[in-house]
Amino acid sequence: MPVADENEDNPYLRDPPTDFAPLEELSADEAERQVELLREAIREHDRRYYVESEPLIADRTYDALFARLRDLEAEFDLTHPDSPTRSVGGEPIEAFDTVEHVAPMLSIDNSGEEDAVREFDERVRREVGEVQYVCEPKFDGVSMEFVYEDGSLARAVTRGDGREGDDVTRNARTIGSVPQQLHGEYPETLAVRGEVYMPKDEFQKHNRERIERGEEPFANPRNATAGTIRRLDPAVVAERPLAVFYFDVLAASDLEDTHRDELERFPEFGLRTNDRVEVVDDIEGAIDYRNRLLEIRDGLDYEIDGVVIKVDDREAREELGRTARHDRWAFAYKFPARAEVTPIADVAVQVGRTGRLTPVALLEPVDVGGVTVSRASLHNPEEIEAKNVNVGDTVRVQRAGDVIPYVEEVVEKGSEGHYELPETCPVCDSPVERDGPMAFCTGGLGCDAQLRRSIEYYAGDDGLDLEGLGEKSVRQLVDAGLLETVADLYELERENLTDLEGWGEQSAENLLAEIDASREPPLPDFLSALGIPHVGPTTARELAREFGTFAEFREAAEDEPDCLEGVDDVGETVAETIHEFFASEANAAVVDDVLEHVSPQEVTVDADTGGELEGLTFVFTGSLAEMTRGEAQELVEAHGANATGSVSGNTNYLVAGENPGATKQQDAEDNDVPILEEGEFRALLEEEGVALE
Incomplete structure (x- = not known):
């Protein structure tokens, strides 16, 4: 979903600057204007992160913007009850019932600087004396409230805006680590806070499958988790590899005196806890804990972006209290962002419309120019061999033109040799053939990946231009089993469409009218729509003028390549490609099926027509x-x-x-x-x- 138009001129929305002028150099008017822009931007970033699960900027960039806003408000006395610094961001989405939390789910004050951690400790000891701390990994997933009544799961609610969230109980019940019934001697009422996440190895596997199916991969495990938990169909959630760590009590009819005692009882109830939790005697122990987790971070099977330091004693917690935004008894000591250098966790092979195989490196998420990157192009087999890159290597990632991520070089070799493309297509298992530096699947339109993209191309601007049939709708129809070949477009019925999410009577009728109007397409459009490699609109027009009918063109294409080489814009390579396309039994079968529904028009060259419409x-x-x-x-x-x-x-x-x-x-x-x-x-x-x- 695009940012609202009124926000487009805000410099803190996309690729925001974080090198701010010193506060003392700002006038009161300049500070007030910057505060307005930052509040507007942070609210939008909160919405993107918490509601849409489509963040525009990396976490570290967000932290810098938030810190700047907080500093400006304090320096120029610009605090306001509606400021993002006074409340937790995000609002429940409309697809689920909105439920109020049993207790506020506040955020955690945080910093990546050791001095800030020591200041937190000094304040705690000044207000309540010496304390022990419970140290936990700061999970990068989706925080949720799980409420149990008489031991049974009553509801599961997303964090939302911290006061109320979305009731996703049906989805939560499909997660294996969410017990439907507690065990042992549990409290009559128990509300716990947990973090839903997707294990990193499962995330990379899931992303690889999405890429191979021609779908857009998730940017990182958190986005994958957030997108899954908000799906309307619990069956889809059940198929995704989600898990939960439980780490806090929000409310209970029987409370323990310390946080460590609460965590020790969780497994008795059947609530999964993390085995990296430690109790330390002072802030030095907490800092050491953070540094040790930073060293092993990449080896963990879940994403963490720091550690959480909590006062252990519950009475001391009550005395410390909370602000409108965060509990004053906890602090997050964040890790530095991975900047440009990151390990390759896996390699996925994407199959394009023409069958070309493109290897894609799946990365541990890394910050590149303020954007979180989790995949990068490896281009082709020759490029891979030249860079000697493989799974397990630590690489430097750059963005071409600040847009497309690619692997620039191997920084540290963690594997033997370089990655080799599979000998068969990962989608249809057809043999893979090399053509110079490129590799291609030989399955043609019999390959599901090529089929999906072929349908998109057939309906696209360079094809028959069927409005209402874009990438998203094609994927939906294919996933619903309504499209297994291009020809199935012409078998669609109104009820097929209106039964699907997002389709109404009018949109269904409009699409069917578009499809019906394409049954007698101009020959050039039809030739281009077939997606024959190297045959775009211009070449298709020349072929149509040369042969006049589709039957004449196909006969020449199936004969010998040199039958096509006399056509303008068709050389030896293009002629050979066209011949190979029709020589494929799978392609020929698909074309035959389409011709059961479509009659391409004959092209006639009328010498008597003039240029009455020239230039229009x-x-x-x-x-x-x-x-x-x-x-x-x-x-x-x-x-x-x-x-x-x-x-x-x-x-x-x-x-x-x-x-x-x-x-x-x-x-x-x-x-x-x-x-x-x-x-x-x-x-x-x-x-x-x-x-x-």
Whole structure:
């Protein structure tokens, strides 16, 4: 979901600066303006993190922004009850019932500086005297409240805004480490705080599977966890490898005197605790604990970003109290962010639309230019061999043009040799063939990964331009079992769509109308839509003009490559690729199935037509009554115009039939492109001297 338009000019939203001017150099007006921008940005970052689970910035960058806001408010006396520094960020999402917590789930004051930890200790000892501390890993997952009544799980609630959250009990019940019934001598009422997380090895495995299926991988284990726990279908949650550590009592009918005693009783109840928890006598022991965990951090099977230091004695905790945002008896000593250098945990192989295999390094999440990166391109087998990179190596990661992460070099070798691509496709098990530095799956459209992308391409701008059928909807239809081949598009029925989440009657009717209008596509569009490697719209147009019909083109393609080489824009390599595409039994079968529903139009070259529409560009949307959309495109092209699939500033007219696409209409309005109804379009053609039958 994009950031709201009114926030777009805020410099602290995307790639925010963290090198701030000294406070003493700011005027009161400058400080007040910066506070307003920081509050606005932090609220948006909180929403992205807690509600959407799609953070825009790395945690360390957020911490810097939050610290700056806190300093400005204190220095210039700009505190406000609605400031993010006075409350916990995030709001419950609307898909679940909102439930009030039995006790506030506050955040933890934190710093990555040792001096701040010592200041925390000094304040504690000054207010309550000498204490012992319980030290725990600071898990990087999703914090939740689990409420047990008479030993039975009554509800599980996300942290939300700290006062109330989302009731996700049905999903929580599917997690193996969440007991439905407590064991032993448990309190009559018990509310505990736990951290739901995805183990790192399971996260990398899950991401590898998503990449191989052509899906977008999760950025890090926390995002994977947050996205899973908020799924509406508990069956999906049950399939994901989630786990829980329990680490605090929020409320109970029978409280222990110390935190360590509470944690010791948790396993008796069946509540899983972490085996790295330690009790120390003073802050020196806590600092040593943090430093020891930092050394073994990468070897743990769960993500941690620091340690939590808690006063052990509950009476001392009560005396220390809390602020509006955090408990004053706990402090998080955070780790430094991994900066650019990180281990490769695994390698996934992504299969593209043309069958090309792209190896992707799955990384321990690392901060690169203020963005958390968990994957990076390895490009191709030759690149891998040249860099001698493999699973287990520690590598330096960069972002090309500050966008695409890639492995720059191996910093420390942790493996033998370099990664070798599999000999068979990870998706369909077909043989893999090398073509210079590239590797390709030979499965063609019989490969599920290529199939999904082929459907997306078939329906996309370079194909038949079926509005409403993008990457997300194609994935949804494939996952629902409604699309197993491209031809299945033409078997869809309204009930198939309206039974799916997010589809209404109107959106279903619009898509079916788009699909129906594509049954007689212009030959160039159809050739391009098939996704033949190297055959885009331009080459498809030349092939269509050369052969006139799809049958003539296919016969030449199946014969010998040199039958195609005389066509403009088709050289030896392209001709060979086209021939190999149709020589594949899997591809041929898919094309045959599509032709059961589609009749590509014949291309005729009329010597009598002139250039009446020379220089004009048309875009068509919706269903036309007097002619098909393909016939209209072919008509204007025959008279010198261009017919494109998307509206831009270069478009002269958008022709809208029945059930037009909303996106194209909006684009036309944004670009001041005239929108013609079918009657107005026909009148325009007559005015320009284009004869209509």
